[in-house]
Amino acid sequence: xxxxxxxxxxxxxxxxxxxxxxxxxxxxxxxxxxxxxxxxxxxxxxxxxxxxxxxxxxxxxxxxxxxxxxxxxxxxxxxxxxxxxxxxxxxxxxxxxxxxxxxxxxxxxxxxxxxxxxxxxxxxxxxxxxxxxxxxxxxxxxxxxxxxxxxxxxxxxxxxxxxxxxxxxxxxxxxxxxxxxxxxxxxxxxxxxxxxxxxxxxxxxxxxxxxxxxxxxxxxxx
Amino acid sequence: xxxxxxxxxxxxxxxxxxxxxxxxxxxxxxxxxxxxxxxxxxxxxxxxxxxxxxxxxxxxxxxxxxxxxxxxxxxxxxxxxxxxxxxxxxxxxxxxxxxxxxxxxxxxxxxxxxxxxxxxxxxxxxxxxxxxxxxxxxxxxxxxxxxxxxxxxxxxxxxxxxxxxxxxxxxxxxxxxxxxxxxxxxxxxxxxxxxxxxxxxxxxxxxxxxxxxxxxxxxxxx
DNA sequence: AGGTTGAAATGACCATTGGTCAGCTATATA
DNA sequence: TATATAGCTGACCAATGGTCATTTCAACCT
Numbered sequence: 001x002x003x004x005x006x007x008x009x010x011x012x013x014x015x016x017x018x019x020x021x022x023x024x025x026x027x028x029x030x031x032x033x034x035x036x037x038x039x040x041x042x043x044x045x046x047x048x049x050x051x052x053x054x055x056x057x058x059x060x061x062x063x064x065x066x067x068x069x070x071x072x073x074x075x076x077x078x079x080x081x082x083x084x085x086x087x088x089x090x091x092x093x094x095x096x097x098x099x100x101x102x103x104x105x106x107x108x109x110x111x112x113x114x115x116x117x118x119x120x121x122x123x124x125x126x127x128x129x130x131x132x133x134x135x136x137x138x139x140x141x142x143x144x145x146x147x148x149x150x151x152x153x154x155x156x157x158x159x160x161x162x163x164x165x166x167x168x169x170x171x172x173x174x175x176x177x178x179x180x181x182x183x184x185x186x187x188x189x190x191x192x193x194x195x196x197x198x199x200x201x202x203x204x205x206x207x208x209x210x211x212x213x214x215x216x217x218x219x220x221x222x
Numbered sequence: 223x224x225x226x227x228x229x230x231x232x233x234x235x236x237x238x239x240x241x242x243x244x245x246x247x248x249x250x251x252x253x254x255x256x257x258x259x260x261x262x263x264x265x266x267x268x269x270x271x272x273x274x275x276x277x278x279x280x281x282x283x284x285x286x287x288x289x290x291x292x293x294x295x296x297x298x299x300x301x302x303x304x305x306x307x308x309x310x311x312x313x314x315x316x317x318x319x320x321x322x323x324x325x326x327x328x329x330x331x332x333x334x335x336x337x338x339x340x341x342x343x344x345x346x347x348x349x350x351x352x353x354x355x356x357x358x359x360x361x362x363x364x365x366x367x368x369x370x371x372x373x374x375x376x377x378x379x380x381x382x383x384x385x386x387x388x389x390x391x392x393x394x395x396x397x398x399x400x401x402x403x404x405x406x407x408x409x410x411x412x413x414x415x416x417x418x419x420x421x422x423x424x425x426x427x428x429x430x431x432x433x434x435x436x437x438x439x440x441x442x443x444x
Numbered sequence: 445a446g447g448t449t450g451a452a453a454t455g456a457c458c459a460t461t462g463g464t465c466a467g468c469t470a471t472a473t474a
Numbered sequence: 475t476a477t478a479t480a481g482c483t484g485a486c487c488a489a490t491g492g493t494c495a496t497t498t499c500a501a502c503c504t
Contacts, residue, residue: 010469010482012470012481017481041462042462051482051483052484053462053483053484054465054482054483054484055482055483057462058481062462062463063463114340116396117396117397117400118259118333118400119260121401122260122401126403129401130407133412133415133416134409134411163418164428166393167390167394167428168390168393170392170396171388171392172389172393174338174339174392175339175389177339178339178343179343179344181348186352187356189359190352190356190359193355193359194355196385197385197389202386202389206386206389206390206435209431210432212431213431213432231499232451232453232499232500234451234499234500234501239452263490264490264492265489265490265491273453274453274454275454275455275491275492276453276455276492277453280452284492285491345491
């Protein structure tokens, strides 16, 4: 009854298979953090894991299903970190700040979130996709509950806030995903533009506007 | 001095080359609207244009530079349509409604905007990228000017609004980019989730919150 | 009119990709 | 120790984006 599967041993029990799958995911995440989404190749991942390419496809139906799994794990991981950073009666600014800083700190979460709908989901079997969406719903509900307490909002308002924060996070992150142009070859106007789309301040400013907007709507509905 | 270049004729003058380049772009856009970004292949585009693949690469450095050009043209085209739809003293809701409906109506603009930073820009030469960013700045300024009038905002506020609308548009569009799941195979909770991320109402609601937020900030700064 | 020349166009070719599957082999069981 | 099951393998496939030596066309110059 060994709980570790050496790379040249076969994973026979369900436990061992789960372990191997997780080991592949961990290698994949490290590799992903090195090269990013586009340059990520299944052949190279096979080499890195010490397995044959065909074996990877015993554990994941497609490259995208692997990414979907990585995304799910990063979502869960991030939401725990975010939870831990929340406290009662936060200002909307502090809340937004915590949200964006924890999300940015996880190198996997945002790059995969951004590619979820228009890349990853397009090459994943539908039942797998459904289970992923259901996990997402569960996470949104959990985050909304914590949000409701932190921002003193009703449950319905908190759900609205969380969904909207997701949308805003995707939009605001976009600005950090361009090619790295550390070089000084850029004209000043272009540098200013890029600076003005820096994701964190952009996110925080607008998150505050939206949260305050949602609060106000509730008051005016009384 | 012919202003049309038959497919089996050579484009020799600068004019003819520009014409041919534009003809390729038009075929490419039609093809893109049929199959989308991922399935778009340069070999197939070559067949559709009646040119050899190598010839395409005389007119565009990479697949992505072609997409960047298509994006630029769709940005210009959309902003004209948007201008035409604006009038003096609009409500922020009417403004947001016009913005999102015109953007969605252009089948090319949003799908390319969404992929700009994390896909397209990563395979385009830097000088080309700079010129594209400068075109973007120009468009933002023009749209901001029209916005300033329509929403009765200062120029600075209008620029803030326009930039933020861009961010929100990208985030909100994401929800429409998933695989088409017309099939009834989806459980109810997942269907509800997808419905709640429908881009147009999501965009409008939050655009209003943000615009009103920007207005309020200005007042409280006096 | 016929030759020269430079540049536009070509398409076979290359490395690489995601994905498959017939065959191999490690291992639990009898 | 023999057998059967099933995990694993890697050569193979069709496709991709991109290249470049070669071909071909048309404008120019005798």
